[in-house]
Amino acid sequence: MPVGDVSMPQMHVVKGVRIGTAEAYVRYQNRRDLVIFEFAEGTNVAGVFTQNAFCAAPVHVSKAHLHVANPRYLIINTGNANAGTGKTGMLNAERTCAKLAELASVQATEVLPFSTGVIGEQLPLERLLNGLQPALNSLSADAWGAAATGIMTTDTTPKGASEQFELDGVTYTMTGISKGAGMIRPNMATMLGYVATDAPISRELVQQLLSETVNVSFNRITIDGDTSTNDSCIFAATGQAGGVEISSAQDARYTVVLDVLTRMMKRLAQLIVRDGEGATKFITVAVEGGYDTQECCDIAYSIAHSPLVKTAIFASDPNWGRILAAIGYAGVKNLDVEKIQVWLDDVQICKDGGAAADYTEAEGARVMSQAEMTIRVDLGRGAAKDTVYTCDLSYDYVKINADYRS
Amino acid sequence: MPVGDVSMPQMHVVKGVRIGTAEAYVRYQNRRDLVIFEFAEGTNVAGVFTQNAFCAAPVHVSKAHLHVANPRYLIINTGNANAGTGKTGMLNAERTCAKLAELASVQATEVLPFSTGVIGEQLPLERLLNGLQPALNSLSADAWGAAATGIMTTDTTPKGASEQFELDGVTYTMTGISKGAGMIRPNMATMLGYVATDAPISRELVQQLLSETVNVSFNRITIDGDTSTNDSCIFAATGQAGGVEISSAQDARYTVVLDVLTRMMKRLAQLIVRDGEGATKFITVAVEGGYDTQECCDIAYSIAHSPLVKTAIFASDPNWGRILAAIGYAGVKNLDVEKIQVWLDDVQICKDGGAAADYTEAEGARVMSQAEMTIRVDLGRGAAKDTVYTCDLSYDYVKINADYRS
Numbered sequence: 143m144p145v146g147d148v149s150m151p152q153m154h155v156v157k158g159v160r161i162g163t164a165e166a167y168v169r170y171q172n173r174r175d176l177v178i179f180e181f182a183e184g185t186n187v188a189g190v191f192t193q194n195a196f197c198a199a200p201v202h203v204s205k206a207h208l209h210v211a212n213p214r215y216l217i218i219n220t221g222n223a224n225a226g227t228g229k230t231g232m233l234n235a236e237r238t239c240a241k242l243a244e245l246a247s248v249q250a251t252e253v254l255p256f257s258t259g260v261i262g263e264q265l266p267l268e269r270l271l272n273g274l275q276p277a278l279n280s281l282s283a284d285a286w287g288a289a290a291t292g293i294m295t296t297d298t299t300p301k302g303a304s305e306q307f308e309l310d311g312v313t314y315t316m317t318g319i320s321k322g323a324g325m326i327r328p329n330m331a332t333m334l335g336y337v338a339t340d341a342p343i344s345r346e347l348v349q350q351l352l353s354e355t356v357n358v359s360f361n362r363i364t365i366d367g368d369t370s371t372n373d374s375c376i377f378a379a380t381g382q383a384g385g386v387e388i389s390s391a392q393d394a395r396y397t398v399v400l401d402v403l404t405r406m407m408k409r410l411a412q413l414i415v416r417d418g419e420g421a422t423k424f425i426t427v428a429v430e431g432g433y434d435t436q437e438c439c440d441i442a443y444s445i446a447h448s449p450l451v452k453t454a455i456f457a458s459d460p461n462w463g464r465i466l467a468a469i470g471y472a473g474v475k476n477l478d479v480e481k482i483q484v485w486l487d488d489v490q491i492c493k494d495g496g497a498a499a500d501y502t503e504a505e506g507a508r509v510m511s512q513a514e515m516t517i518r519v520d521l522g523r524g525a526a527k528d529t530v531y532t533c534d535l536s537y538d539y540v541k542i543n544a545d546y547r548s
Numbered sequence: 549m550p551v552g553d554v555s556m557p558q559m560h561v562v563k564g565v566r567i568g569t570a571e572a573y574v575r576y577q578n579r580r581d582l583v584i585f586e587f588a589e590g591t592n593v594a595g596v597f598t599q600n601a602f603c604a605a606p607v608h609v610s611k612a613h614l615h616v617a618n619p620r621y622l623i624i625n626t627g628n629a630n631a632g633t634g635k636t637g638m639l640n641a642e643r644t645c646a647k648l649a650e651l652a653s654v655q656a657t658e659v660l661p662f663s664t665g666v667i668g669e670q671l672p673l674e675r676l677l678n679g680l681q682p683a684l685n686s687l688s689a690d691a692w693g694a695a696a697t698g699i700m701t702t703d704t705t706p707k708g709a710s711e712q713f714e715l716d717g718v719t720y721t722m723t724g725i726s727k728g729a730g731m732i733r734p735n736m737a738t739m740l741g742y743v744a745t746d747a748p749i750s751r752e753l754v755q756q757l758l759s760e761t762v763n764v765s766f767n768r769i770t771i772d773g774d775t776s777t778n779d780s781c782i783f784a785a786t787g788q789a790g791g792v793e794i795s796s797a798q799d800a801r802y803t804v805v806l807d808v809l810t811r812m813m814k815r816l817a818q819l820i821v822r823d824g825e826g827a828t829k830f831i832t833v834a835v836e837g838g839y840d841t842q843e844c845c846d847i848a849y850s851i852a853h854s855p856l857v858k859t860a861i862f863a864s865d866p867n868w869g870r871i872l873a874a875i876g877y878a879g880v881k882n883l884d885v886e887k888i889q890v891w892l893d894d895v896q897i898c899k900d901g902g903a904a905a906d907y908t909e910a911e912g913a914r915v916m917s918q919a920e921m922t923i924r925v926d927l928g929r930g931a932a933k934d935t936v937y938t939c940d941l942s943y944d945y946v947k948i949n950a951d952y953r954s
Binding site for chain 1: 599600601602603629631632633634637666667668777855856859860862863865868869870872873875876877878880883885886898900901902903941942943945946947949950
């Protein structure tokens with residue numbers, strides 16, 4: 143059961159984006175496991191990808207293609223991650239692009255492949271290629287919901303966000319989907335995110351906007367610290383709703399777009415945490431008062447990754463010593479613990495490095511029993527801050543990932 | 549249930565070491581929760597302590613005392629970690645030392661305090677002080693077993709190792725105990741280790757021996773990645789079995805002692821993993837072929853900390869993609885995945901970065917179903933290697949740490 147409201151909003155059509163889906167039988171029957179995005183000519187596209195050294199074949203190919211061309215198509219399959227598949231995997235990813243390029247009369251380098259699912263098995267190439275034409279046949283502007291469902295693996299709910307905003311009197315749309323959190327064997331977790339807008343934005347700024355917003359959204363969530371081999375996030379600006387291209391970060395419209403994109407990316411990222419494996423709580427870890435954002439981030443992740451903190455939260459147990467310990471072993475140099483304050487929402491649990499005098503376990507337990515809470519840490523030595531989002535660690539996390547096979 | 553044989557061996561007496569225990573009622577009734585070690589005059593003692601910035605009051609005091617004197621007494625209490633206790637905690641640790649010093653007619657700086665148990669509560673100082681004289685009254689050379697039991701928190705079994713060895717015709721003894729793995733709230737995990745020998749070793753070499761062996765034993769185990777606030781390990785050489793003091797690492801006897809101590813420290817450290825919370829498997833992660841030990845260590849820990857790898861092992865599921873992913877996100881620079889080989893015991897699962905051609909899931913499952921296994925990774929780019937020991941992640945880990953309070 144996801145935490146909080148994760149329902150799909152009205153998914154506004156983005157001018158210049160069409161989406162097709164098909165049943166390619168990659169792994170399962172009776173599901174649309176193949177999704178194709180088509181971008182209008184002139185669309186500027188940017189991507190960010192996993193840092194995992196064992197990154198999957200489609201990640202290699204997507205990065206290479208993005209380097210030389212502006213993509214016109216994205217192909218996404220679930221059921222098979224095409225990771226740990228060596229040279230054959232690379233070839234299969236390239237072949238998929240080539241086939242779609244042929245069918246759609248574009249260059250193969252204008253197609254980006256994405257895969258999510260089982261790791262270490264070769265793609266069922268024939269079935270995948272056979273699915274491309276049916277997917278193309280189904281292209282439609284109003285299929286964001288189908289796409290959100292199509293890219294799911296073990297997600298329990300499709301994930302989407304959509305907004306309309308105005309720049310200089312023109313109404314633009316931004317719509318996006320994401321998936322992730324499912325790691326039931328034989329699947330490998332993959333976080334995927336796709337966001338498009340019909341606003342006109344230069345390619346350089348599309349990349350800048352994506353990088354900037356990924357760093358406060360997808361790069362700030364963690365469920366279990368396991369970085370996938372396939373993580374990818376794409377942002378596309380079609381420019382099809384008209385207006386003059388935004389080509390400078392000084393343009394006042396840039397700030398508006400950044401604001402909308404930031405909100406959307408955070409929502410899409412947080413939806414993944416809310417649907418985290420076995421998650422029963424949604425936790426914001428906000429660290430402030432640091433010298434720099436790196437140390438804020440290090441401490442936030444140390445708390446967010448601590449199995450002891452996560453199990454305590456699962457149990458609604460205000461075991462604040464575990465939070466202090468996680469701060470202490472984050473590896474931040476010269477930390478003066480006597481300057482550290484910690485709050486659970488509005489309840490101060492730690493004052494100047496020790497137990498807050500007026501803290502009561504009843505107050506701590508009250509916050510801990512909520513479905514959503516913020517752990518706030520003030521390091522008391524600077525003005526930097528950063529925030530990470532995570533969930534608790536429950537029996538179901540172990541159950542899902544231990545996957546007793548019958 | 550601990551994994552494998554964790555039974556206590558015959559605990560040989562170490563000349564120059566006496567141990568006393570008492571019921572101090574720190575937290576629970578009817579248990580000897582106070583342990584005192586007495587070292588003969590002239591004993592050389594070394595200590596290593598947690599790197600956690602939120603380290604406990606007794607860690608601060610022990611480090612300070614070790615800096616100015618050679619300890620004659622150790623005081624260890626369970627039930628309360630005296631961590632997150634601020635200035636009062638420091639004062640209480642000092643008072644405990646001062647009281648014992650008074651009773652035993654030594655300097656307060658010749659006493660080291662150690663605490664393990666609940667975090668964030670003040671020590672019940674009166675009860676602790678009242679337990680010191682009874683503990684002193686019970687001092688005996690033959691109480692290592694009682695000490696191993698006395699320092700337990702949520703350990704399911706006492707942990708000890710003991711060996712006799714010969715140097716230049718003289719028989720010496722080395723005996724040690726450890727505790728750790730218990731984190732049931734309201735306790736905070738604390739790893740403690742105490743090893744003593746009656747061989748004559750200079751203080752400088754005692755420290756060198758301890759540092760060297762801790763780095764291949766206690767510093768190479770992980771259960772959940774949560775570094776405690778109280779971890780401490782002490783090595784003492786009383787010299788009471790006679791012989792000429794070993795004062796140079798070039799002395800052939802040094803190598804013998806190093807060998808015995810290494811074996812003992814590894815055993816004491818591994819006992820903690822075998823008794824890890826909810827552990828059903830004991831896992832050795834051996835990484836070789838690296839440029840340096842740091843990168844071997846980083847990758848070994850990345851595997852050993854991965855909840856996905858640990859749950860897969862719990863389920864006896866040869867989900868090797870999770871191991872590859874953990875190698876890939878360890879943050880090692882310029883890793884050439886095509887040079888990487890991975891084995892589960894004797895079964896090669898990954899060859900040159902992809903699935904090994906002759907690997908079968910049946911073979912993988914055979915190894916995975918064992919109570920003990922080695923994950924071996926060859927990075928294929930150097931001669932460095934390192935090894936880390938860990939356990940799986942089971943329902944019981946969550947159960948123990950989520951601690952549903954009735």
